[in-house]
Amino acid sequence: MIEKKDINILAIESSCDETAAAVVRNGREVRSNVISSQIDLHKLYGGVVPEIASRKHIEKINQVIEQALEEAETTLDDIDAIAVTYGPGLVGALLVGVAEAKAIAFAKQLPLIGVHHIEGHISANYIEHPSLKPPFLCLVVSGGHTHLVRVKEYGKYEIIGRTRDDAAGEAYDKVARAIGLGYPGGPKIDRISKEGNSDAIVFPKPHMENYDFSFSGLKSAVLNYINGCKMKGESFAPEDVAASFQKAVVEVLVEKSMKAVEEYGVKQFAIAGGVASNTTLRKAMEEACKVRGIEFFYPSPIYCTDNAAMIGVAGYYEYLAGTRHGLDLNAIPNLKIGER
Numbered sequence: 001m002i003e004k005k006d007i008n009i010l011a012i013e014s015s016c017d018e019t020a021a022a023v024v025r026n027g028r029e030v031r032s033n034v035i036s037s038q039i040d041l042h043k044l045y046g047g048v049v050p051e052i053a054s055r056k057h058i059e060k061i062n063q064v065i066e067q068a069l070e071e072a073e074t075t076l077d078d079i080d081a082i083a084v085t086y087g088p089g090l091v092g093a094l095l096v097g098v099a100e101a102k103a104i105a106f107a108k109q110l111p112l113i114g115v116h117h118i119e120g121h122i123s124a125n126y127i128e129h130p131s132l133k134p135p136f137l138c139l140v141v142s143g144g145h146t147h148l149v150r151v152k153e154y155g156k157y158e159i160i161g162r163t164r165d166d167a168a169g170e171a172y173d174k175v176a177r178a179i180g181l182g183y184p185g186g187p188k189i190d191r192i193s194k195e196g197n198s199d200a201i202v203f204p205k206p207h208m209e210n211y212d213f214s215f216s217g218l219k220s221a222v223l224n225y226i227n228g229c230k231m232k233g234e235s236f237a238p239e240d241v242a243a244s245f246q247k248a249v250v251e252v253l254v255e256k257s258m259k260a261v262e263e264y265g266v267k268q269f270a271i272a273g274g275v276a277s278n279t280t281l282r283k284a285m286e287e288a289c290k291v292r293g294i295e296f297f298y299p300s301p302i303y304c305t306d307n308a309a310m311i312g313v314a315g316y317y318e319y320l321a322g323t324r325h326g327l328d329l330n331a332i333p334n335l336k337i338g339e340r
Contacts, residue, residue, distance in 0.1 A: 007319065008072075010079045010104070011312030012065070014097030015089025015117050016144075017048045018305065019060040023072035023079070024312030027320075030127055032071035033302070033309040036060045039184060046183050047173065054092035061100050068308070076108050083315025086114035086325075087335025088144070094331035102327050113315045114325045117306075118145055118337050119157065121272040123317070124303040124310035132297050137266050139257050141281070142273030143169035143186075146213045146253075148260055149337070154317040157337050160260060161211025168249055169275045171215040175222050175245050179238040189242045190278045196239030198247040201225060205248050211256050218248055246280055254284050261294055270297040277304040 006025055013020040017038040023031040038048075038056050069075060084101035086094060098114075105112040122138045134154060140147040146168045148161035166174070169186055176185025181192065203221050206214040222245050229236045261269055269289055275281060276298050289296035303310060 007080045007316060008074065008078055009081050009083050009312040009315045009319065010065070010068070010076070011083040011115075011308040011315055012061070012097045012101050013085045013117075013120070013306055013308040013311045014057045014061065014093050015085045015087075016093060016306055017053045017056075018307070019057045019064050020306065020308035021061075021064040021068035022308035022312045023068055023074060024309055024316060027313050027316035028126055028130065030309045030312070031074070032068045033307055034064045034068045034071065035302075035305075035307055036064050043183050046177060048090070050090045050092055053090060054096060057093055057096035061096055065100070065104075076104065079108070079110060081111040081113055081315065081319050083113045083115050083311050083318070085117050085120060085311050086329060087332035088117055089331075089333060091331050091333040094333065098329060098331050102329060106327060111319065112325045112327070112329060113318050113323055114329050115311045115314045115318065116335055116337055118147060118149070119155070120310040120314045122149060122151060122157070122270070123314035124272055124299040124307070125270045125297050126313050127303055127309060128300060129297045131295075132268060132270065135266060136268035136270060137257070137260055137264060138270040138272055139253060139276075139285075140273045141168045141253065141271065141275035143167060143173060143184075145169075145273060146215070147337070148211045148256060150264060155314075155321050155323070159337055161213065161256060163213040163215060164208065165214050165216035166219055168213070168215055168253065169273070171219040171249065172275065174219050175242070178223050178226050179241050181238070181242075186275055186278060189246055190280060192239045193243035193246045193280065196237065196241070196243030198243040200237070200240035201244040203244055203248045205252050211260055213252065213256065215249065218245070246278075250278075250281050250284050253281060254288050257285065258288050258292065261289075261292065266294070268295045268297065272299060272304065274305050277301040
């Protein structure tokens with residue numbers, strides 16, 4: 001039984017190329033959310049370089065934690081537990097955050113809670129939507145993941161669909177690179193597609209069994225189209241390619257999601273992850289949910305990208321459930337959702 005009225009969680013996120021720390025009170029109130037992004041650095045290489053990301057995390061992690069505590073107007077003496085992403089992600093990057101969290105937990109004798117990165121993304125929806133409570137369905141779409149998840153209770157999840165190859169965000173990045181937009185591809189394709197004709201090119205929509213996804217074939221179709229134009233000496237409109245590609249991705253995501261909504265009979269549906277900030281996807285999902293009388297939720301863009309606030313929210317509900325990890329907690333780059 002927890003007698004203390006307010007629970008303050010210090011959260012750490014370092015799974016990829018954002019070094020982040022946050023202080024979250026009672027699972028819904030973000031007192032601070034500090035993110036140090038490495039995007040400008042990795043742009044030079046067209047994607048995230050794991051070794052560089054790890055070194056930058058080491059340089060920045062103490063700074064972001066100090067800033068998070070300062071902005072929350074608190075100290076480690078007021079913190080009730082430390083939450084940290086321990087998978088999935090880049091192993092070197094994860095290790096930096098896990099080591100930092102273990103050091104603070106040991107020094108201050110605080111509970112240590114390892115958090116699954118995808119559970120964090122799902123939990124980002126709780127920050128701005130007090131009415132959102134399990135059970136509901138959530139589509140997690142990011143550079144590394146495309147998961148359709150049934151949220152049974154706080155901290156209890158069932159994956160009903162996942163990508164069998166490229167994640168949606170990964171396909172966005174590769175297509176963006178092919179049409180000369182550079183990294184990161186998602187926001188750039190979203191922007192340029194508004195100037196294009198989404199019906200200009202008919203790209204294939206992969207249809208997998210059940211609720212699984214596949215974007216490798218679609219990505220290849222786009223690359224083949226571009227290469228074909230170049231070989232024939234023909235020009236192509238990048239904005240049309242972007243719009244047509246995005247239309248195929250969004251239609252698949254919406255169709256699968258709505259099919260699941262109807263089968264499972266839920267009244268609330270959410271999206272999360274970096275691609276959840278895509279304006280075309282949001283609009284299409286919102287319209288599809290409205291037709292079916294389903295409440296639709298999505299986080300603000302700042303909570304769609306990797307951040308520590310979402311880890312603090314997930315960590316809070318794990319804390320209430322009694323989840324505790326020892327100082328032997330390790331980074332697990334391929335951690336499956338629901339594992340402990």
